[in-house]
Amino acid sequence: TAASIPKTQKVILINETGGYDVLKYQDYSVPSINANELLVKNKYSGINFIEVYFRKGLYPSEKPYILGREASGTVFAKGDNVKDFEIGDKVAYLSGSAFAQYTSVSAEGKVVKLPRDSSDETLKLYAAGLLQSLTALTFVNEAHNVKKGEYILVYAAAGGVGLILDQLVSARGAHVIAVASTDAKIELAKKYGAEYGIVSTKEDIVTKVRDITKGQGVDAAFDSVGKDTFKTTVDALRSKGTFVSYGNSSGLVDSFALTSLPRNIKILRAGVFGYLATQEEWQHYSKEVVHLIDSKKVKINIGKVFPLSEYAEATKELESRKTTGKLVLEVPQ
Ligand code: NDP
Numbered sequence: 001t002a003a004s005i006p007k008t009q010k011v012i013l014i015n016e017t018g019g020y021d022v023l024k025y026q027d028y029s030v031p032s033i034n035a036n037e038l039l040v041k042n043k044y045s046g047i048n049f050i051e052v053y054f055r056k057g058l059y060p061s062e063k064p065y066i067l068g069r070e071a072s073g074t075v076f077a078k079g080d081n082v083k084d085f086e087i088g089d090k091v092a093y094l095s096g097s098a099f100a101q102y103t104s105v106s107a108e109g110k111v112v113k114l115p116r117d118s119s120d121e122t123l124k125l126y127a128a129g130l131l132q133s134l135t136a137l138t139f140v141n142e143a144h145n146v147k148k149g150e151y152i153l154v155y156a157a158a159g160g161v162g163l164i165l166d167q168l169v170s171a172r173g174a175h176v177i178a179v180a181s182t183d184a185k186i187e188l189a190k191k192y193g194a195e196y197g198i199v200s201t202k203e204d205i206v207t208k209v210r211d212i213t214k215g216q217g218v219d220a221a222f223d224s225v226g227k228d229t230f231k232t233t234v235d236a237l238r239s240k241g242t243f244v245s246y247g248n249s250s251g252l253v254d255s256f257a258l259t260s261l262p263r264n265i266k267i268l269r270a271g272v273f274g275y276l277a278t279q280e281e282w283q284h285y286s287k288e289v290v291h292l293i294d295s296k297k298v299k300i301n302i303g304k305v306f307p308l309s310e311y312a313e314a315t316k317e318l319e320s321r322k323t324t325g326k327l328v329l330e331v332p333q
Helices: 050-056 120-143 160-171 183-191 205-212 227-236 279-294 308-319
Strands: 008-014 024-029 037-046 070-078 090-094 102-106 110-114 151-154 175-180 196-199 218-223 237-245 266-269 302-307 326-330
Touching: 008 308, 024 308, 037 090, 037 120, 050 308, 070 120, 090 102, 090 120, 110 120, 110 279, 120 160, 120 237, 120 279, 120 302, 120 326, 151 160, 151 205, 160 175, 160 183, 175 183, 175 205, 183 196, 196 205, 205 227, 218 227, 227 237, 302 308, 308 326
Parallel strands: 151 175, 151 218, 175 196, 218 237, 237 266, 302 326
Antiparallel strands: 008 024, 037 070, 037 102, 037 326, 070 090, 090 110
8 A cells, every 4th residue: 555655765876977976875755656657666676887877977867866777576556557567566677766675667668577476586587687688689680680600799798788699699590709808708708609709908809800700700790888999890890791889888989970981881879778669569579588588598697796785886896897797786675
């Protein structure tokens, strides 16, 4: 009942853009819900690199801004119009303000219902896997439809999205050329399907790509690094290859002259939400992701779990390239 909804909760928010010191773990009001919304009591939230862009101001936001884009937990309250969910249902979802104990989520939005008897481990797995699996899955279908035999360059190949791309690309019979900053990260990427590895801190990416592909270049590159790798990626692509630019871990790509693009390459800026814009797209891809995760056809590598209060520490590690796989926050109950 409404009476049992607490008035305040703990959240991670920012009042201004900046460094780690602008991250606040503090009390904040529990959101009210409208007739079409759920109030979810979060158990785990997934950390994504996008929070860094909001904190630094690369992407704009209204302040105060509660960070977080995905979580899992239990339906705690629901609006009068909501028919498809019951109080007590276990769910995982994509929605803003997820670094919080309670989040309001549209019942017609990007929510997956999980079995009611789902364990905490299952909730953790979904908080870890939902957004990044959807990213990798939509990209290998739509940003560049990966085909058997192709050579595909994957940056940050031991990261959250990277390890899932490694698996989906190799499952299609394509050759993954993994790029990562350390030997240990390349080893991990190879366990998840990468066939070749390039250690970016000591090897030249373009030279090695040319060696592997017998001078041709790769059919497509999934580039999440942005600024630092733009030119390298262009040079690594084969004639008519596809440049999928989908992140800015090193900063925003500088502007460039369209006429500077060689060899009829295609370039696009891919965003996962653009592939999940309609209910049909959401249903299609979310069902596929649930299947991939449940059947372990996609393995979600959880690098580390932090308490919600220690988000600043977690993102420090993420931003200093110390992490592999996915970072998850455990929310105090
Ligand atoms: P990761 O786990 O991949 O962590 C980031 C990794 O990027 C690091 O571990 C590091 O790997 C690599 N990296 C390269 N250069 C830098 C740098 N200058 N600073 C920090 N890291 C660097 O994070 P996520 O899986 O959460 O996200 C990966 C990327 O995908 C991000 O850019 C994110 O914004 C993007 N993304 C985009 C989406 C979209 O819809 N467009 C959706 C989801 C994610 P290494 O040490 O091996 O180089």
